[in-house]
Amino acid sequence: MPKPEALSLPEVPRPNDVTSQEYAYRRLRHALMIGAISPGRALTIRGLAETVGVSPTPVREALRRLSSENALKVLENRRIIVPEMTTQRFEELIAMRCCVEAHAAERALPYMSDMKINELEMIDARIDSAFDAGDLEASTSLNRRFHTELHATNPVPVALPMIESLWLQLGPFLRVAAGYAQEYYTIDRHKEIIAALRKRDSIALAIAIESDIRDGVGRLGRTALRKILGEAA
């Protein structure tokens, strides 16, 4: 009889110079980000070690990192799980995304060159064509790139790790509404964001960012939540 449950993690490229610990971290992080692991899933060190193909030591370090990013939760029994989602937590996460990402965008605005805005516009165009071509994986990946490029325009990107932490916390949950998992990253208001950037209008920028979040992840997340809670009732 095979192991009760074998967790499969999507492959990610491994350059020659990355440590085992870093590789394990990237595999797990990517899996969490795209919703490949469901909330509540318990993770074992040895199990992951086998999946990733390294020894337990580097896996433990990767798990600690993810725990510190609040992507994983360490229970009192020392077992490590993907956190469960609740309506309250979801609302808090969305509200926090609005707060931090709007702030980060405003803080990036002074450093935003026309060239940079053109770059963002190009990425957005590629998102649209990937989406039209039905390539959800590409459009999801490009969407992340759009936001990262936007916030990383600030030469001192203090906000970036916080934003990524929030994305990581939201990622696993959106898997629960099966078909929505990929789709949710793709309903966007990037056109409005770019327009606000061009006008150097920080008020409009903050509004566009908030709309992007609340209309995209927010709406789909709420749908998913209703679905789960409905099923549970």
Place this chain on the structure above:
Amino acid sequence: MPKPEALSLPEVPRPNDVTSQEYAYRRLRHALMIGAISPGRALTIRGLAETVGVSPTPVREALRRLSSENALKVLENRRIIVPEMTTQRFEELIAMRCCVEAHAAERALPYMSDMKINELEMIDARIDSAFDAGDLEASTSLNRRFHTELHATNPVPVALPMIESLWLQLGPFLRVAAGYAQEYYTIDRHKEIIAALRKRDSIALAIAIESDIRDGVGRLGRTALRKILGEAA
């Protein structure tokens, strides 16, 4: 001849059931938070292991955690250091604190009972008397407690780890202006915060929080920065 540099970490209580990894984490974290380690300080695994009294393995995990909280920086050579502070980074951190802590306080407001507000007021009174008595360590510790209690009133404290990460990033830097290290935590606007809480006035609350940050850490930090940059020039 003794080792070139032996890092001494302030003691922290160690309950029986905490793991070595958790203990190493707490020692280091506390040291960083109160400014016991200067920016730029390089940390070695073996060195810390000896200081803390555990083997290298748990120390490595503790270092990974702190790195993920952006309290430590992993260089390309894999050496781990306490990040340096710059004027830009300082301003970004302060601005981020204003953004996140104001948001968190507003989010906590609906859950704020009169009893809870009384608790906060009592803590604030103890801060004042500790400060008057010249017990800077106690007043610093109570100040942290004040903010933690405030933000943790929200039953789903998504903001808390982010705020703590920001405090951790600011902690080491304030040591550089020697005398200010402890003092900066004690110039506060807690009275205004409590008044806003009582009125359930979220606008006034956000303003009070921001004033607390900008008048306290902000001003002292800028003084310290000028001092360093002046010395460097």
Place this chain on the structure above:
DNA sequence: TCATCACATTTGTGATCACAAAATAGAGTT
């Protein structure tokens, strides 16, 4: 005085092992 090269030391990394606690399974009893 400065640069260069060889050697010793330090340091991060990761695999392995031993140990204890927790979870699981199974037998026995009520």
Place this chain on the structure above:
DNA sequence: AACTCTATTTTGTGATCACAAATGTGATGA
């Protein structure tokens, strides 16, 4: 059939060791 207690397995934890890369040291040369 439900419960309890015991034995087995699984799991997290932490120390140790081997290895390779980075760092530091010192002698030799221009």
